[in-house]
Amino acid sequence: METLMTILVGFLVMIAVYLLLSRNLIRVILGTAVLSHAAHLLLMTMGGLKKGSAPLLGEDAESYTDALPQALILTAIVISFAVTAFLLVLAYRTYKKTGTDNLQELRGFEDE
Amino acid sequence: MKINDVILQTVTKIVVFIILTFGVELFLSGHNNPGGGFIGGLVLSSAFVLLYLVHDIETVHKGIPFDFKKIAALGAFLAVGTGIGSALFGKHFLTQAAGHFTLPVFGETELSTVLVFEAGVALTVVGVVVTIISTISEDV
Amino acid sequence: MNNIIAMPMIIPLLTGIILVFLRHNTKTQRVLSILSSIATVAVSLVILHQIQQEGILRLDFGGWLPPYGILFVADSFSMLLVATTSIVTGILLIYAFSSIGQQFEHMFFYPFVFFLVAGVNGSFLTGDLFNLFVCFEVMLLSSYVLITMGGRKVQLIESIKYVTINVLSSWFFLMGIAYLYGTIGTLNMAHLSVRIAEVGQGPLLTVISLIFLIVFSLKAGLLLYFWLPGSYSAPPTVIAALFGALLTKVGMYALFRVFTLIFYHEPIITHTAIGVMAILTMIGGSVGALAYNDIRKIVSYNVVIAVGFILAGLAISTEVAFQGAIYYLIHDMIVKALLFLLAGTMIYLTGKTKIEEMSGLIRNYPALGWLFFITMLSLAGIPPLSGFIGKVFIGQGAIESGSFALLIVAFASGIFVLYSLLRIFLNCFWGETIINEDDDVPLKKGMLVPCILFAIMTVAIGIGVEGLAPYVSDAARTLMNPEIYIEAVLQGNR
Numbered sequence: 170m171e172t173l174m175t176i177l178v179g180f181l182v183m184i185a186v187y188l189l190l191s192r193n194l195i196r197v198i199l200g201t202a203v204l205s206h207a208a209h210l211l212l213m214t215m216g217g218l219k220k221g222s223a224p225l226l227g228e229d230a231e232s233y234t235d236a237l238p239q240a241l242i243l244t245a246i247v248i249s250f251a252v253t254a255f256l257l258v259l260a261y262r263t264y265k266k267t268g269t270d271n272l273q274e275l276r277g278f279e280d281e
Numbered sequence: 282m283k284i285n286d287v288i289l290q291t292v293t294k295i296v297v298f299i300i301l302t303f304g305v306e307l308f309l310s311g312h313n314n315p316g317g318g319f320i321g322g323l324v325l326s327s328a329f330v331l332l333y334l335v336h337d338i339e340t341v342h343k344g345i346p347f348d349f350k351k352i353a354a355l356g357a358f359l360a361v362g363t364g365i366g367s368a369l370f371g372k373h374f375l376t377q378a379a380g381h382f383t384l385p386v387f388g389e390t391e392l393s394t395v396l397v398f399e400a401g402v403a404l405t406v407v408g409v410v411v412t413i414i415s416t417i418s419e420d421v
Numbered sequence: 422m423n424n425i426i427a428m429p430m431i432i433p434l435l436t437g438i439i440l441v442f443l444r445h446n447t448k449t450q451r452v453l454s455i456l457s458s459i460a461t462v463a464v465s466l467v468i469l470h471q472i473q474q475e476g477i478l479r480l481d482f483g484g485w486l487p488p489y490g491i492l493f494v495a496d497s498f499s500m501l502l503v504a505t506t507s508i509v510t511g512i513l514l515i516y517a518f519s520s521i522g523q524q525f526e527h528m529f530f531y532p533f534v535f536f537l538v539a540g541v542n543g544s545f546l547t548g549d550l551f552n553l554f555v556c557f558e559v560m561l562l563s564s565y566v567l568i569t570m571g572g573r574k575v576q577l578i579e580s581i582k583y584v585t586i587n588v589l590s591s592w593f594f595l596m597g598i599a600y601l602y603g604t605i606g607t608l609n610m611a612h613l614s615v616r617i618a619e620v621g622q623g624p625l626l627t628v629i630s631l632i633f634l635i636v637f638s639l640k641a642g643l644l645l646y647f648w649l650p651g652s653y654s655a656p657p658t659v660i661a662a663l664f665g666a667l668l669t670k671v672g673m674y675a676l677f678r679v680f681t682l683i684f685y686h687e688p689i690i691t692h693t694a695i696g697v698m699a700i701l702t703m704i705g706g707s708v709g710a711l712a713y714n715d716i717r718k719i720v721s722y723n724v725v726i727a728v729g730f731i732l733a734g735l736a737i738s739t740e741v742a743f744q745g746a747i748y749y750l751i752h753d754m755i756v757k758a759l760l761f762l763l764a765g766t767m768i769y770l771t772g773k774t775k776i777e778e779m780s781g782l783i784r785n786y787p788a789l790g791w792l793f794f795i796t797m798l799s800l801a802g803i804p805p806l807s808g809f810i811g812k813v814f815i816g817q818g819a820i821e822s823g824s825f826a827l828l829i830v831a832f833a834s835g836i837f838v839l840y841s842l843l844r845i846f847l848n849c850f851w852g853e854t855i856i857n858e859d860d861d862v863p864l865k866k867g868m869l870v871p872c873i874l875f876a877i878m879t880v881a882i883g884i885g886v887e888g889l890a891p892y893v894s895d896a897a898r899t900l901m902n903p904e905i906y907i908e909a910v911l912q913g914n915r
Binding site: 197201208212216244251252256260263272 | 551555572588595
């Protein structure tokens with residue numbers, strides 16, 4: 170299972186890199202979102218996948234899965250949520266101001 | 282072209298309350314079970330987003346006349362406040378306390394300062410999400 | 422139990438939150454922000470003093486003992502930086518009062534400055550790698566907002582690059598944390614250090630350490646500084662000064678912490694890499710500082726040179742070099758803030774950004790000219806000023822450890838710093854004045870006072886270095902002997 174997940178992470182990173190390298194601003198933002206999801210998945214995989222029962226009170230089990238990676242991921246998701254939302258607002262404002270979402274056309278812009 | 286969204290509007294009237302109730306349920310079931318402030322807050326804010334979709338922003342703001350930026354700040358204040366509260370009582374920063382109380386309607390209930398912390402998180406999430414949505418949609 | 426050491430993060434955080442409610446009340450915002458800055462400075466000085474008596478302090482959040490809980494650790498190194506951060510922010514706020522304008526003050530300028538400071542102080546204080554990530558993100562999110570504030574075209578375009586590159590580096594950070602947790606099974610920095618010392622830093626762990634090197638190099642601007650000059654020259658003066666003084670320093674602090682506490686077993690690979698990167702950074706920064714005619718660009722490239730110089734201290738990795746690096750870090754925070762303020766004031770007064778378009782400013786604004794002169798000497802490391810002591814110690818360390826390539830490049834970069842600033846000085850302050858007596862823009866007192874305060878600080882640190890010495894040598898000793906830090910975190914001293 171871990172191997173499969175690792176391959177999936179690699180696949181997500183591949184997609185993210187492709188999107189990040191494109192010229193379209195929205196695609197870049199999608200790329201950052203996919204990239205952070207890849208990181209979250211990696212965190213979960215590295216913490217060890219299902220080794221025991223869910224770490225909840227009331228689950229009578231011999232062993233529990235490590236809960237720390239999930240806590241880490243939740244924090245990381247919150248942060249990437251905030252960053253993605255900010256990037257979307259930023260991209261929208263930039264589009265309104267410059268009239269383009271093509272990064273090539275935004276290059277080498279001198280102060281107005 | 283005016284979109285005919287009578288069905289959506291009618292369904293929303295009921296669904297919004299289901300979503301809000303579910304949000305509160307998720308919020309309260311936290312601590313020992315899946316749920317908690319962040320998820321509850323997200324579900325609550327999804328209800329507001331649905332309202333924004335169905336009606337326009339002005340109508341919603343007339344009905345819910347809050348400044349959501351301030352709600353976010355209030356939430357953050359509550360969350361940090363519980364941390365400082367424990368410092369005031371001479372405990373480690375962010376120490377939480379819990380106790381069992383007998384309340385008139387609920388009977389024996391476990392109350393904890395985590396609840397205040399989580400309420401702060403939920404308010405922050407609602408405030409931030411709604412602020413973001415209204416920032417993007419303001420001048421469309 | 423030392424709840425006081427969470428205060429340098431909590432006070433700014435709380436102030437920021439309260440200021441959100443006072444959005445339209447400019448006067449209250451200003452008073453509160455100054456009071457809170459003073460409180461933060463006072464608290465951090467108290468903690469700094471306390472460390473000298475009681476050793477390294479730690480605070481376990483919620484009473485969860487390490488290595489299970491999150492904790493804050495205050496040693497001399499981190500507290501020196503926290504204290505400097507608080508002082509620099511306080512003085513920059515005074516400059517903001519007269520320069521930033523109503524529009525910004527109503528757009529939550531002060532709250533985000535305080536969130537930024539909370540993130541910076543949190544990063545300095547935390548003793549947990551994931552907590553470091555969170556504090557970094559608090560700082561970065563505030564910096565994203567600050568850099569776009571005002572919404573000029575060039576700001577928006579620069580901030581897209583800035584945000585994207587930082588998302589990428591955060592991704593590397595998370596990846597490094599994931600790998601480290603997978604291999605070592607802990608994220609508490611002291612605990613990590615213990616476990617890595619037990620199992621030995623094999624090739625796998627060295628590769629992970631290189632991931633962290635990439636992450637922090639991106640944040641600090643070590644070799645990977647290509648994003649820095651553009652984004653630091655876009656925002657308004659105060660924000661640029663705040664960035665130039667604080668943001669890269671956090672990356673440098675993290676590099677110091679990680680490569681002295683956790684990954685210090687393979688210096689041939691990691692520290693050599695840092696040394697090579699530092700040399701390339703200094704060369705690249707010098708080229709940039711000479712190549713541009715835009716004042717803001719020249720100043721930003723000066724930040725880059727300083728990054729290379731300070732991290733040369735880490736590459737040399739002796740106690741003397743660490744002392745030098747710490748002195749230089751403190752000096753650099755103060756003088757870079759001053760340099761950015763002066764450059765911004767010059768642009769405000771003339772309305773021009775290119776050096777060949779300005780001339781003879783010293784005739785109209787003699788105080789500004791002399792302040793710039795002092796800054797220039799301080800950055801070049803002329804004796805009675807604060808840059809001197811750091812340079813001497815780093816040089817001494819380099820000679821002792823025989824790293825002559827670093828020594829030569831580091832001191833040559835000093836000459837380039839001097840030359841690039843002399844170019845500004847000769848072009849802008851000397852020569853025929855371009856401004857008539859009638860239409861010269863008055864230099865506001867609120868702009869001049871903070872610059873003078875910074876100048877006084879650089880002179881004071883230079884002359885009164887004896888007073889600072891016990892703190893700095895304690896900080897360097899802790900960096901050199903990680904067991905002191907580990908001892909304090911994992912046992913006793915509750």
